[in-house]
Amino acid sequence: MPAISDGAQRLARGIAAMLFDADRDRHFAALEAFDRAELLGDEWRDADAP
Structure with missing residues (x-):
């Protein structure tokens, strides 16, 4: 069945959503x-700073 993986994916998404x-x-x-x-604000570093 060519579309079985699409059907399985749709079923899995439906179950997860439920x-x-x-x-x-x-x-x-x-x-x-x-x-x-x-995020505390200290995660970002200036890439150009020495």
């Missing part, structure tokens, strides 16, 4: 509770 949606409130709560800055 699982994520089922835990949507938990994922959003974890996002809101995140209190550690991901």
Whole structure:
């Protein structure tokens, strides 16, 4: 079947979306509770600095 990989990929995406949606409130709560800055500003260095 030529399109079996496309169908499998579509099925996997659908299942993943349904699982994520089922835990949507938990994922959003974890996002809101995140209190550690991901970027602090010291990650960037001047490429031209010695």
